Each structure stands twice: as structure tokens, then as C-alpha cells.
Amino acid sequence: MKDERLRGKTAVVTGGRQGIGRAIALAFARAGADLVIVDIVFDDGKLDALAEEIKKIGRKCLSLQADISSKTQVEKMVKLAVKRFRKIDILVNCAGVWLPGQTLLECPEGNWDRVIDVNLKGTYLCCQAVGRVMAESKSGNIINMSSQVGLNPGTGAGAYSISKAGIIMLTRQLALELAGYNIRVNALAPGIVKTDFNRNIWDSPQAARQLSLEVPLGRLAEPEDIARAALFLASEESGYITGAVIPVDGGWQVSTKPRRE
Numbered sequence: 001m002k003d004e005r006l007r008g009k010t011a012v013v014t015g016g017r018q019g020i021g022r023a024i025a026l027a028f029a030r031a032g033a034d035l036v037i038v039d040i041v042f043d044d045g046k047l048d049a050l051a052e053e054i055k056k057i058g059r060k061c062l063s064l065q066a067d068i069s070s071k072t073q074v075e076k077m078v079k080l081a082v083k084r085f086r087k088i089d090i091l092v093n094c095a096g097v098w099l100p101g102q103t104l105l106e107c108p109e110g111n112w113d114r115v116i117d118v119n120l121k122g123t124y125l126c127c128q129a130v131g132r133v134m135a136e137s138k139s140g141n142i143i144n145m146s147s148q149v150g151l152n153p154g155t156g157a158g159a160y161s162i163s164k165a166g167i168i169m170l171t172r173q174l175a176l177e178l179a180g181y182n183i184r185v186n187a188l189a190p191g192i193v194k195t196d197f198n199r200n201i202w203d204s205p206q207a208a209r210q211l212s213l214e215v216p217l218g219r220l221a222e223p224e225d226i227a228r229a230a231l232f233l234a235s236e237e238s239g240y241i242t243g244a245v246i247p248v249d250g251g252w253q254v255s256t257k258p259r260r261e
């Protein structure tokens with residue numbers, strides 16, 4: 001049966017070039033949404049290749065280069081999206097960075113600034129600029145990307161876990177502020193997902209096996225696991241859910257086994 005859950009909707013996905021953002025953009029397109037895919041990296045051709053894939057599914061797609069930590073670039077991105085599609089129904093804040101292996105005692109100020117600027121401030125800037133558009137149309141749906149280490153600290157997570165915890169409170173605060181505009185705001189908190197983001201920690205079969213032992217469901221996540229949860233939050237199936245943070249972590253939060261990021 002054809003999936004029509006997002007028929008007629010326009011979705012903006014940041015960090016759409018690869019990994020989780022890419023899987024979400026494709027899942028949304030297959031459910032009938034038109035897409036605006038955004039990334040800071042444009043010149044490797046991956047964003048345009050994804051746009052072509054989305055068009056082959058039969059949906060419209062606009063690909064844009066923007067650094068989400070820049071207010072000017074975010075506002076320009078939103079202007080172009082609205083010019084093309086006249087509205088934004090769904091925003092997925094997926095762009096993010098992780099600078100691995102740093103304790104907070106070691107973390108240089110520049111790394112702290114970069115992680116907080118992209119992950120937390122960037123999510124805020126996109127929520128603000130798109131939220132204003134959604135507020136005008138009295139309807140919208142925002143999905144933010146936290147992490148399992150936004151709920152619990154993780155070895156080597158450093159400033160990253162703090163940025164992801166900030167995203168949780170940003171989500172809850174916005175859910176409260178925007179409910180009156182009929183805008184829902186929720187977050188996903190994925191476990192370890194097999195993407196380029198953290199390839200260094202899961203790439204060898206031995207490392208993947210070891211990490212899987214920490215996950216009650218016994219495997220690491222694929223980007224599509226997160227995309228299915230995002231699709232649920234984007235659709236009317238979750239119509240009475242706002243301000244929620246949904247772990248998509250194979251049970252990592254409830255495990256008592258030794259942990260690391």
C-alpha cells in the first residue's frame with residue numbers, strides 16, 4: 001500500500017547530505033513529502049545526488065548549502081525554502097558535529113565553541129527562523145536530534161553530550177511556547193548509529209560486536225531505524241505528542257551493562 005502519511009507536506013531536513021539526515025529525507029519523500037535538504041558541505045555532490053533520488057521518487061526537492069550556526073545563512077535558507085514551496089510543515093534539525101575523545105578537562109575552548117555553536121545554537125537558530133514561518137500559518141512540526149548521551153553522560157562525549165542535553169531542554173521549552181500555534185516539537189535520542197559520524201568507533205567487526213554487547217537488542221542502529229521514528233513524529237500518528245524525547249537506542253537507556261559513547 002502506498003504510504004501517504006506526509007502527502008502535501010513540505011519538510012526541511014538539515015544535515016541531509018548523508019547518514020541519518022539522508023535516511024530521513026528519503027523516508028519522508030517515500031511518504032509523500034516535498035523536501036528542502038540543507039548541508040554545509042555541497043561540493044562533494046552528495047546533496048545533489050540525494051535531490052535527484054528524491055525527484056525519482058516523484059517528489060520535489062530543493063538542495064541548499066548553509067551553515068546552521070550562522071543566523072544570516074539560516075535566515076537565507078528559510079527565505080529560499082518559503083520562496084520555493086510557500087510554506088514549511090516539518091523541520092528536522094539533524095545537522096550536527098562530534099569532536100571525539102575529549103574529556104571536559106582536555107577540551108580546548110575552540111572545540112567547545114564549535115560543538116555548542118553547531119549542535120545547540122544551530123538547532124535553536126533553525127527552530128527560531130522556521131518556527132516564525134510555522135507560527136504565521138498556525139501549524140508545524142519540529143523534530144530535533146538529541147542523543148543517548150544527551151540523557152546520560154558517555155565516555156569521550158565531552159561537550160557533545162552537553163550540547164545534546166541542551167537540545168532536550170530547547171525542545172521542551174519550544175514545545176511549551178509553540179503549542180498555542182499548533183506546532184509540535186519533539187526530539188529523538190538515538191543510540192550508536194552506523195554512519196560516517198562515528199565510523200572510527202564501529203568500523204571493525206570486533207568493535208561493532210563489542211559495542212553491540214552494550215545494547216539490549218543486540219545490534220547497533222542503522223540510519224533507517226532513526227528515520228522510521230522521525231516519520232512517526234512527523235505524521236499525524238503522533239498528533240497528541242509534543243515536548244517528548246524518544247530514545248531510539250535498542251534499550252541502551254535501560255541497560256545496566258557498562259557504557260561508553
Ligand SMILES: NC(=O)c1ccc[n+]([C@@H]2O[C@H](COP(=O)([O-])OP(=O)(O)OC[C@H]3O[C@@H](n4cnc5c(N)ncnc54)[C@H](O)[C@@H]3O)[C@@H](O)[C@H]2O)c1
Pocket residue numbers: 014015016017018019020021038039040041066067068069093094095096097098118122145146147148189190191192193194195196197198
Ligand atoms: N551517528 C550516531 O551514532 C548518532 C547518535 C546520536 C545522535 N546523532 C546525531 O544525529 C545527527 C546526524 O548524525 P549522522 O550520524 O547522520 O552524522 P553525519 O556526519 O553522517 O551527518 C551529519 C551532516 O551534518 C552536516 N553538518 C555538520 N555541520 C553542519 C553545519 N554547521 N551546517 C549544516 N550542516 C552541517 C555534515 O556535513 C553532515 O552531512 C547529528 O546531530 C548527530 O549528533 C548521531
